Amino acid sequence: MESAAVDAEHAVLPDDALRSFADAIRESAAGLYPGNDATVGFEAPRRPEFGEFATNVAFSLVRAARRGPQEVAQALVADLHARAPRVAALFASIEPVAGFINLRLAPAIWQAAVARIVRDGEAFARASHHGTRISLEFGSANPTGPLVVVQGRALSIGDALARTMRLRGYDVFVEWIINDAGGQLEMLGRSLFARYRQLTDPNYPFPEEGYPGEYVTDLARRLRERDGERWMNAPESECIEAAARFARDELVAEQRRSAERFGVRYDLWQSERELHESGRVAAGIERLKELGLTYEEEGALFFRATRFGDDKDRVLVRSDGRPTYYCADVAYHYEKLRRADRVIDILGPDHHGYIGRLHGLAAAFGYPGRLEVLIAQHVTLMRGEEQVSMSKRAGQLVTLDEILDEVGVDATRFFFAMLATDTPLTFDLKLAVEQSNDNPVYYVQYGHARIVSVLRKAGDADVEAARVAALDPLVHPAEIALAGRLAELPNLAQSVVEQLAPHRLARYARDVASDFHQFYTECRILAEEREVRLARLALCLAAQRVLAISLDLLGVKAPDSM
């Protein structure tokens, strides 16, 4: 094969080679066993001696062939060598073993992937824009306090998904619902008003179910700064209304600042109240009525949720005429389902019981399967051995900002995204700031810093030369392993989107760092021989880009030194 870097444009990449192989095998299967339905899937074998890829296609042919899988695999491989030698030449080895066909790519293919990454950078991982529309909602909360820890996890997961989706060519619309229409906001208004009065009259009663947090008193002071004595003698309902509105505006602004500090941007902050006032809720409910899916009972309006698998019908409008939270959610999901191809909600663990209802309404509106609901599981905060108490009742909530003050954005985002979304998470604040091998964030960031350090030491002249160097010296197992890992990025990113599994990004970043460290240990990068040195520097450049991209998808910085 020609040198990979010289003709990066027309080089054969790993996926191309596998596609060619699959096509050739299908032809062989059609010739050898007419009428079969061969499916050629690839997997990464657990054990390195089983190759870089393996296919179990022979198993799907045993019936048509009336032969054992190993015999079929052997026949397929022999036939492929005979009729498609050019495909066979893309592989260093093609071995039928126990019915599997184990594959190892020719080094030139891996070298071509490295060259492509060096040349294209992020574009290597990108998919062309195809315009599939995704609505992604996460973090949404009552505007009754600062962002707390569990929401931080939802933000970390949701934003990583959004970034990865954009990379893969989706049109993502990220939204936050401000739940400012319900009774909880009114209670916040009452709490705030009481604190406001307490500034001058310490004996003024605080509501029994009020919000105890210190931030409410802060709000009271700010309200007093803005409005002075104005609410001392006004009618109480007016005061509570004004206090609630003030609190809502202040707290939403604060939540937004926290989200941005965390590196998360929303396309839309949607007020629930506005949904009601603009008639959009009414429109959604009207649609349900048209579909004959509502009924009235004891003065309340019900949705026939049981028709869609829910265990009971749900109230949309209470007997006193006030709409429920679910009512607004129904209407808003109706909108989202019509304007997006995939609608994704990331909810907190306390909304577990809500999933069925949401799926029910998606089905009711005629879009079953278009809605996906993720639960960002519970977070337990630790500081070493000691559990950090965060009882909301007692007002000891731990805010996201406090966490960021203590351990920083990088560690927080990485830890929150590290485990599968539905796995409960223990977050150790002490560990998160520790600069030790127990701390996965530092391991990955250190890997990046180490690469940059080598590039720095190599000098600009060599680094520039490396960008266009021939890569055929890259044949060492550690070099091939690292190249193979880097080449996984596009498919990995795609799987993150399809399976809504952003934790894979964190694991992948760790694997890349690990493969780099191993390569670093086994191969001297700044070798005497110029050809070898330049090829290895190119591999470093590629590894650095891939690490930086993976970390960026997670919202974590890739430092040049640390």
Added chain:
RNA sequence: GCGCCCGUAGCGUAGUUGGAUAACGCGCAGCCCUCCGAAGGCUGAGAUCGGGGGUUCGAAUCCCUCCGGGCGCACCA
């Protein structure tokens, strides 16, 4: 009681559209710095994948059942 999630090495987890001798990190026992960042690398011990049945050429993965944990079951949000 009903529903959802979970049970994988001492600990924390990945793997769950079925694939070969079950993977990663920590911890544990050792080893590797005259040399590019040791915040690193290597070797080893450690698992009847909660139990039992079933489907399959093949099950951690699919079905049934039991046990053990978490959460939810409001005309709250």
